[in-house]
Amino acid sequence: MSEVKIKSNNLNVFYGDKQALFDVNLDLNEKEVTALIGPSGCGKSTFIRCINRMNDVIDICKVTGNIEIDGVEINDENLDVVSLRERVGMVFQKPNPFPKSIYDNISYGPKIHGKGETKSELDEIVERSLKKAALWEEVKDRLDEPGTGLSGGQQQRLCIARAISVNPEVILMDEPCSALDPIATAKIEELIDELKKTYTIVIVTHSMAQAVRVSQKTGFFHLGKLIEVGKTEKIFKNPDNKMTQDYITGRFG
Amino acid sequence: MTKEQRLKKRHAAEKRFRLYGLTSILVALVFVLILVNNIFSKGSSAFMKTVINVEVFFDPELIEIENGAPEENIREADFYDITIETLLKAYPAKNLDEENELIDLFTTDAEIEIKKAFLENNNLIGKKINLEITASDDIDQLHKGNYPRNLPEDRRRISNFQLKIYDNLLKNNKINKNFNNYFFNNGDSRDPELAGIGGALVGSFYSIIICLLLAFPVAVLASIYLEEFAPKNKITDFIEININNLAAVPSIVYGLLALQILLATIQLPRSTPLVAGITLALMTLPRIIIPCRASLKAVPPSIREGALAVGASKFQSVFHHVVPLSLPGTLSGTIIGLAQALGETAPLILIGMVAFVVDIPSTPIDPSSSLPVQVYLWSESAERGFVEKTSATIMMLLSFLIVMNFIAVYLRQKFEKRWN
Numbered sequence: 011m012s013e014v015k016i017k018s019n020n021l022n023v024f025y026g027d028k029q030a031l032f033d034v035n036l037d038l039n040e041k042e043v044t045a046l047i048g049p050s051g052c053g054k055s056t057f058i059r060c061i062n063r064m065n066d067v068i069d070i071c072k073v074t075g076n077i078e079i080d081g082v083e084i085n086d087e088n089l090d091v092v093s094l095r096e097r098v099g100m101v102f103q104k105p106n107p108f109p110k111s112i113y114d115n116i117s118y119g120p121k122i123h124g125k126g127e128t129k130s131e132l133d134e135i136v137e138r139s140l141k142k143a144a145l146w147e148e149v150k151d152r153l154d155e156p157g158t159g160l161s162g163g164q165q166q167r168l169c170i171a172r173a174i175s176v177n178p179e180v181i182l183m184d185e186p187c188s189a190l191d192p193i194a195t196a197k198i199e200e201l202i203d204e205l206k207k208t209y210t211i212v213i214v215t216h217s218m219a220q221a222v223r224v225s226q227k228t229g230f231f232h233l234g235k236l237i238e239v240g241k242t243e244k245i246f247k248n249p250d251n252k253m254t255q256d257y258i259t260g261r262f263g
Numbered sequence: 264m265t266k267e268q269r270l271k272k273r274h275a276a277e278k279r280f281r282l283y284g285l286t287s288i289l290v291a292l293v294f295v296l297i298l299v300n301n302i303f304s305k306g307s308s309a310f311m312k313t314v315i316n317v318e319v320f321f322d323p324e325l326i327e328i329e330n331g332a333p334e335e336n337i338r339e340a341d342f343y344d345i346t347i348e349t350l351l352k353a354y355p356a357k358n359l360d361e362e363n364e365l366i367d368l369f370t371t372d373a374e375i376e377i378k379k380a381f382l383e384n385n386n387l388i389g390k391k392i393n394l395e396i397t398a399s400d401d402i403d404q405l406h407k408g409n410y411p412r413n414l415p416e417d418r419r420r421i422s423n424f425q426l427k428i429y430d431n432l433l434k435n436n437k438i439n440k441n442f443n444n445y446f447f448n449n450g451d452s453r454d455p456e457l458a459g460i461g462g463a464l465v466g467s468f469y470s471i472i473i474c475l476l477l478a479f480p481v482a483v484l485a486s487i488y489l490e491e492f493a494p495k496n497k498i499t500d501f502i503e504i505n506i507n508n509l510a511a512v513p514s515i516v517y518g519l520l521a522l523q524i525l526l527a528t529i530q531l532p533r534s535t536p537l538v539a540g541i542t543l544a545l546m547t548l549p550r551i552i553i554p555c556r557a558s559l560k561a562v563p564p565s566i567r568e569g570a571l572a573v574g575a576s577k578f579q580s581v582f583h584h585v586v587p588l589s590l591p592g593t594l595s596g597t598i599i600g601l602a603q604a605l606g607e608t609a610p611l612i613l614i615g616m617v618a619f620v621v622d623i624p625s626t627p628i629d630p631s632s633s634l635p636v637q638v639y640l641w642s643e644s645a646e647r648g649f650v651e652k653t654s655a656t657i658m659m660l661l662s663f664l665i666v667m668n669f670i671a672v673y674l675r676q677k678f679e680k681r682w683n
Contacts (some may be wrong), residue, residue, distance in 0.1 A: 027273075062572065063573065064568065064572065067567070067568070068569065069494065069495055092574050092575070092576050093574070095571065095572060095573070095574040096574040100568075100572035102565060102568060102569070102572070104564060104565060106565035106568065107569070108566065108570070108571040108584060109566075111482060118570075118573065118575075118583070119573035119574060119575075120582075122573075122574065122575055122579055123574060155634065169569070171574055173572065173573065175573070176573055176574055176614070186512075210496065214265060
């Protein structure tokens with residue numbers, strides 16, 4: 011059994027008057043893939059956006075309760091979100107490479123964190139990140155071309171490489187394959203399998219099959235509440251909760 | 264209604280709409296054509312001037328200087344006698360009245376032109392040269408066909424005798440048309456043949472530069488702060504509404520403001536490009552802030568999130584990613600704002616730029632005119648020569664505006680390509 015990396019305790023999130031998460035208690039294990047499933051608007055994305063404090067961007071969003079990473083409280087006003095996000099990377103639903111060259115897309119993170127002082131250090135980081143994201147072979151000859159010129163699947167792997175470039179501990183993925191075709195999806199899933207050796211991964215997905223394929227642990231959300239969480243195998247074969255059963259068999263959602 | 268009838272009706276509605284659209288575009292085009300045609304037909308002749316070919320004899324008895332004299336001496340020397348001699352040789356005049364009428368065919372600056380020709384060589388004493396002297400405004404207009412010669416003599420500015428001389432000179436091929444360098448190099452003048460937009464050009468240039476230097480940084484920083492950093496609350500809403508209101512305030516109100524604050528209270532020098540630039544900057548500020556904010560808003564939030572997610576601070580995400588991407592919109596908004604400022608007349612009239620300024624301003628704190636005000640000034644002048652000058656100035660102003668708008672479109676297209 012691997013160790014708990016992220017621990018949420020009575021996490022509540024409000025968007026103005028509307029409550030989006032109700033008392034979520036969820037533990038995420040180190041170097042494991044945790045899948046979050048549930049119908050649209052159930053709060054899965056809201057939950058992972060709490061882990062890197064991305065909800066700070068939304069003015070009306072208020073978060074109460076605790077989230078700890080390695081035992082350190084991160085839902086704390088005095089915490090520096092920049093260093094938090096250096097440790098917790100994120101990949102979004104729609105690929106969002108910067109409209110710059112492939113090289114600049116990857117080297118941006120290390121540059122602002124002072125990780126690549128010299129050109130050769132940066133070159134190395136770029137190569138390592140792209141290799142880890144399984145994109146190196148496809149783009150090594152055109153690093154100075156715009157990242158936005160790649161195909162959708164390549165763009166998403168570029169975004170994963172960008173997240174890896176600052177050497178985080180956790181990678182959050184918010185429906186990373188929802189805009190991709192099946193072949194690109196398969197590549198990303200393979201990649202996730204590889205990445206979990208190094209990183210703790212949380213993935214939000216609408217595809218039950220994907221959750222089964224990539225994750226070791228699955229959490230089912232409904233209307234802002236965490237209904238059930240457990241080993242992926244158990245959730246999909248023999249869930250405790252009737253609602254989970256109905257959802258994974260496609261009776262609602 | 265049957266299905267066919269509904270289909271027919273739908274198609275007819277679409278056709279009708281296309282027709283309306285086409286008609287309105289055609290109407291707009293016709294108006295533009297009328298305007299452009301009117302300005303061009305009146306103004307294009309102003310770029311040429313009528314000159315009269317005369318023979319100048321630098322008679323040593325009439326000039327006190329010698330060949331190779333120092334330049335200052337020549338500038339101070341009296342060329343009046345030789346000028347009169349020269350002009351009188353153009354046609355035999357019988358008495359003093361006729362001599363005066365003959366001299367009136369030439370510009371009042373004839374002496375300066377002869378002196379200039381001498382300065383160019385400085386070895387012409389005792390020699391004869393052929394020189395083209397600018398004709399007076401009346402002859403200029405007559406030669407360009409703008410002056411009716413079939414009026415009775417007492418209602419004409421040109422006498423019968425002058426007409427006779429003109430016809431004679433024309434017959435001997437002594438009258439030509441040259442490029443009108445005065446129009447671009449001179450300041451304003453009471454004599455239309457000498458009046459130019461040089462002063463107005465320089466005045467407008469200084470005003471726009473000052474306007475740019477003041478308005479651009481303030482507008483860009485204000486819009487970045489309001490769009491990216493300011494909390495969204497009642498105060499920022501109020502500020503936003505007021506910026507929109509300020510952009511719609513009639514420009515003459517800014518003129519009144521400048522009159523009271525810049526001229527009466529701070530006592531900056533009147534009629535100067537400095538004051539004009541500050542006034543135009545106040546007026547242009549909200550007009551730049553609005554497109555700047557729009558172009559910042561147009562940068563997709565996913566770019567901001569992408570930057571934040573790799574650990575960029577708010578400041579870094581804005582200045583490394585959002586601002587560069589909004590640059591094309593910001594720049595084209597600024598240029599269009601400046602183009603509006605360039606054509607602005609009312610506030611400049613209030614701060615005293617309608618003054619008659621002969622000298623070309625050498626600094627922004629010299630009294631000056633500006634292009635649109637020059638149009639206004641000349642359009643009120645009685646002489647026929649100013650009619651074409653007015654239209655020509657409008658042509659210059661319009662071409663500056665067109666160039667600026669083209670630059671705006673070009674910048675937008677060039678930099679937006681980097682998106683994809």
